[in-house]
Amino acid sequence: MANIAITGAARGIGFELAKQHTQAGDRVFALVRKPSAALTALAEAFGGTLTVHTMDVSSDASVKAGSAETGGEPIDILYNVAGIVGPIPPELESSDWDAWDEVINIMVKGPLRVLQAFLPRLHAGSKVINLTSQLAASTWPYGGLYAYGAAKAGLNRMMRSVAIDLKARGIVVGLVHPGYVRTEMSGPSAEISPEESAASIRTLTAGWTIEETGEFYKWNGEKHAW
Numbered sequence: 001m002a003n004i005a006i007t008g009a010a011r012g013i014g015f016e017l018a019k020q021h022t023q024a025g026d027r028v029f030a031l032v033r034k035p036s037a038a039l040t041a042l043a044e045a046f047g048g049t050l051t052v053h054t055m056d057v058s059s060d061a062s063v064k065a066g067s068a069e070t071g072g073e074p075i076d077i078l079y080n081v082a083g084i085v086g087p088i089p090p091e092l093e094s095s096d097w098d099a100w101d102e103v104i105n106i107m108v109k110g111p112l113r114v115l116q117a118f119l120p121r122l123h124a125g126s127k128v129i130n131l132t133s134q135l136a137a138s139t140w141p142y143g144g145l146y147a148y149g150a151a152k153a154g155l156n157r158m159m160r161s162v163a164i165d166l167k168a169r170g171i172v173v174g175l176v177h178p179g180y181v182r183t184e185m186s187g188p189s190a191e192i193s194p195e196e197s198a199a200s201i202r203t204l205t206a207g208w209t210i211e212e213t214g215e216f217y218k219w220n221g222e223k224h225a226w
């Protein structure tokens with residue numbers, strides 16, 4: 001049994017990771033802005049092995065309070081999942097800078113904030129798995145979604161540095177593109193189910209070694225180009 005902390009666990013890929021880890025017998029701390037009915041039902045069904053804690057990753061106070069509420073047990077896997085798309089309209093002429101700030105706060109500062117809050121409970125062998133995107137890659141051709149792509153590229157660069165800084169402690173840091181997944185974020189015409197994405201991410205995470213810390217993978221185990 002492993003202790004697992006997951007941000008953005010109310011729905012989408014985060015919920016599916018919470019469900020599969022709970023079903024596998026792990027102790028899951030589901031960190032959410034607001035619990036969904038599905039997550040509440042899962043917590044009730046598993047009587048204490050999955051607990052739900054309020055955590056808005058954009059807020060220092062919320063991250064500190066939410067992590068403290070989970071107690072002091074070691075954390076074996078921390079999944080930084082919470083994310084938003086941010087501004088979608090064409091931005092060549094103008095941008096909504098408040099919306100940009102929110103994207104950067106949630107998807108760049110958020111994962112670091114959460115990592116810092118749990119750091120005293122991470123140990124040699126712990127894994128911090130960050131859900132990024134193929135849109136972070138300079139090699140992936142697409143137009144638009146400037147804030148989202150910039151944030152995920154920033155997350156990748158930052159976590160690569162964090163991986164170097166944590167390597168001596170034996171803490172693995174990973175970056176995963178979860179696939180194009182049928183969640184609220186990508187819609188029903190996306191390519192793979194949240195179940196498939198989460199199952200593949202779990203397999204990838206289980207095999208992630210310290211030698212591979214700071215690497216960028218696709219959900220299916222292929223290395224992702226930067």
Ligand SMILES: NC(=O)c1ccc[n+]([C@@H]2O[C@H](COP(=O)([O-])OP(=O)(O)OC[C@H]3O[C@@H](n4cnc5c(N)ncnc54)[C@H](OP(=O)(O)O)[C@@H]3O)[C@@H](O)[C@H]2O)c1
Pocket residue numbers: 007008009010011012013014031032033034055056057058080081082083084106131132133134177178179180181182183184185186190
């Ligand atoms: N789906 C894809 O095709 C795809 C592709 C590449 C990368 N990703 C990445 O994978 C991750 C999960 O995406 P998804 O498809 O599962 O998205 P989703 O279904 O839209 O779920 C996003 C989750 O993040 C949570 N969240 C947003 N802002 C938050 C905040 N400030 N604090 C805490 N939680 C917050 C949401 O909580 P609420 O329920 O409170 O809104 C929701 O639970 C994201 O980082 C996303 O960028 C997804």
